[in-house]
Amino acid sequence: xxxxLRVWTNxxxxxxxxxxxxxxxxxxxxxxxxxxxxxxVITVGGGYDITSGDWGVDVTPVNENLKVISTSNTLTxxxxxxxxxxxxNVFKLNQ
Amino acid sequence: xxxxxxxxxxxxxxQVDETTQGFQVLATGIVAGSxxxxxxxxxxxxxxxxxxxxxxxxxxxxxxxxxxxxxxFSDVVGGNGVRTRRAFMNHIVGTLATGACDxxxxxRCSLFDDSVISGQTPANYGLNVYRSDGTLSFTTxxxxxxxxxxxxxxxxxxxxxxxxxxxxxxxxxxxxxxxxAMNYRQYKYRVFGPDVDREYSAASRVAMWNYPLGKFGxxxxxSGGQSAWYVQPVEKVWEGHRTEMVGFVV
Numbered sequence: 406x407x408x409x410l411r412v413w414t415n416x417x418x419x420x421x422x423x424x425x426x427x428x429x430x431x432x433x434x435x436x437x438x439x440x441x442x443x444x445x446v447i448t449v450g451g452g453y454d455i456t457s458g459d460w461g462v463d464v465t466p467v468n469e470n471l472k473v474i475s476t477s478n479t480l481t482x483x484x485x486x487x488x489x490x491x492x493x494n495v496f497k498l499n500q
Numbered sequence: 501x502x503x504x505x506x507x508x509x510x511x512x513x514x515q516v517d518e519t520t521q522g523f524q525v526l527a528t529g530i531v532a533g534s535x536x537x538x539x540x541x542x543x544x545x546x547x548x549x550x551x552x553x554x555x556x557x558x559x560x561x562x563x564x565x566x567x568x569x570x571x572x573f574s575d576v577v578g579g580n581g582v583r584t585r586r587a588f589m590n591h592i593v594g595t596l597a598t599g600a601c602d603x604x605x606x607x608r609c610s611l612f613d614d615s616v617i618s619g620q621t622p623a624n625y626g627l628n629v630y631r632s633d634g635t636l637s638f639t640t641x642x643x644x645x646x647x648x649x650x651x652x653x654x655x656x657x658x659x660x661x662x663x664x665x666x667x668x669x670x671x672x673x674x675x676x677x678x679x680x681a682m683n684y685r686q687y688k689y690r691v692f693g694p695d696v697d698r699e700y701s702a703a704s705r706v707a708m709w710n711y712p713l714g715k716f717g718x719x720x721x722x723s724g725g726q727s728a729w730y731v732q733p734v735e736k737v738w739e740g741h742r743t744e745m746v747g748f749v750v
Contacts, residue, residue, distance in 0.1 A: 409509035410516060412627065412640050414750060422640060422750045423516075425509040428647040430745065431520040432608035435551035437575075455652055461743035462652070463553060465573045467683040467705075469736035485736060492575055494551050496523075496743075498650050500514045 430461065430496050436480070437492040440471070444483035449495055453478050463494040504637075505629045516629050516638040523606040525643035525749055526552065530559055533600040534590050539570060542603060544585035552607045555645060555749065556681035558591035559600040563675070563711035568592040568719065569601070570706055571681035589681055592706070604678060604749045606645045610635035647747040648677070649716075655687060657737045660705050664717035666746050671714050673748075679707045679716070680745040687738040691728040700728035707744075716746055 409425035436447050453460055455475040462480070464473045470486045473493060482491055504518035514520055526548065534540040544552065554573060561567040571589035578584065591599035610631060626640030648668065653661030668674045688703040701724035708719045 410507035415626075420750050421646070422644050423638075424646065425515070426648075427509070427515070427747070428650060429513060429515055429520070429522055430645065430647050430650070431514070431522055432551070432610075437550065455741040455743075458652070460652075461650060461745065462741060463680065463682050464738075464740065464742060465575055465682055467572050467685045467687055467738050469687065469689045469738055471738055473740040475741040490576055492551075494553060497520075498647070499511070500520055 428498055429500065430498055431500050433460075433495045433497050435492065435494045437490075439488050439490050440482045440484045441488035442484070444481055447480040447482065447493075448478060449480055450478055453495065459497060459499045461496045461498050463496075465492045466490075504632075518629070518631050518637060521609040521631065521635070521637050523553065523645050524609050524612065524639065525604050525645065526607045527605045528643075528749065529603055531556075531587075531589050531601045531603060533598050536596045536598060539588045539590050539597060541586040541588040544587060544605070546583065548585075548605065549607050549611050552605050554587040554603055554605055554681045555678040555745075555747070556587075556589045556601045556603040557676075557678045558709060559602045561591060561599065561675075561709065561711070562593065565712065566708050566710045567599070568706045568708045568721070569679065569681070570597045570684055570704065571601070571679075572685040573682045587681065601681075602678070603681065604643070604645065609638055609642075612636050612639060612642060643749055645678070645747050645749055647745050649747075650743060650745040652741050652743045654741045655705070655737065655739055657688065657735055660687065660703070660718070660720055662717070662719050664710070664715040665744075666716040667714060668716070671711065674709060674711060674714055674716065676748050677709065677716055677746050678749050680743070683742065688736070689729065690735045691730045692733050697726075698728045698731070698733075699726055700724055718744065
């Protein structure tokens with residue numbers, strides 16, 4: 406039997422605002438800066454493992470000269486040309 | 501000491517508790533359709549938090565075929581020190597990205613406060629769950645981004661993860677499906693060919709709603725020709741693991 410919390414809106418008819426089948430996206434950390442010739446290594450910690458399916462990462466901007474590589478507990482941000490202002494949001498799924 | 505309220509779903513995942521915080525909706529709107537060769541945008545107010553995210557879906561799409569979405573986020577501090585944040589988006593009608601989009605800007609729940617949520621009518625109904633530090637973990641007074649599916653893919657020169665990866669319960673659900681709209685745009689650029697005849701190819705990663713088949717996925721758009729950006733042969737790729745998400749805004 407499904408269990409958990411359901412929340413409906415105050416509309417008529419009501420709509421589900423939170424359902425037991427939803428996957429929750431939970432903020433974990435965000436990082437911003439400018440990367441140039443030298444890569445920036447960020448320790449995310451917390452068991453960050455993007456391949457597990459329990460973590461998410463959002464990288465801004467989309468730029469062919471920007472690489473953001475995830476490894477266990479770490480993000481490595483590098484630019485192949487110039488300097489690039491970046492922002493990375495890390496969040497958890499299925500916590 | 502932990503205190504408060506916890507809810508877990510039937511998969512054992514946290515829905516609400518005293519330490520985590522979900523993403524809830526700060527603002528919604530429509531980005532108008534554009535002329536060919538331009539992508540319209542919504543300007544993000546300076547008062548909005550640094551780590552907001554944007555989700556979007558085609559506005560009033562033609563559901564007789566596949567509709568694709570170009571959507572990306574720009575966050576730049578100019579030489580004058582002024583920060584400009586814009587969420588660009590248009591859906592592709594035929595071959596041109598000229599269609600309007602519905603969007604929602606989501607922020608982590610702890611950044612809502614009582615003065616924000618008390619503006620509802622009726623005021624202060626429902627459930628507010630606070631974290632141990634006194635900030636909100638969840639409030640019923642703000643719409644949520646209800647994630648229905650998520651995936652990650654490691655983007656490389658040879659793989660962008662194209663394909664369908666979400667099948668909603670019904671066609672109506674697909675119409676209501678928003679996608680994380682932060683980085684669907686050109687991700688790869690290649691220059692090749694002999695010195696006297698340099699050519700380029702470019703590829704964009706975009707979201708696609710296949711209304712006839714009732715599926716959502718990721719696909720690519722390619723272009724190419726002469727007048728390359730670089731003199732020498734090169735291949736540049738926005739590499740690394742990336743997450744895509746879809747869900748409802750309710």
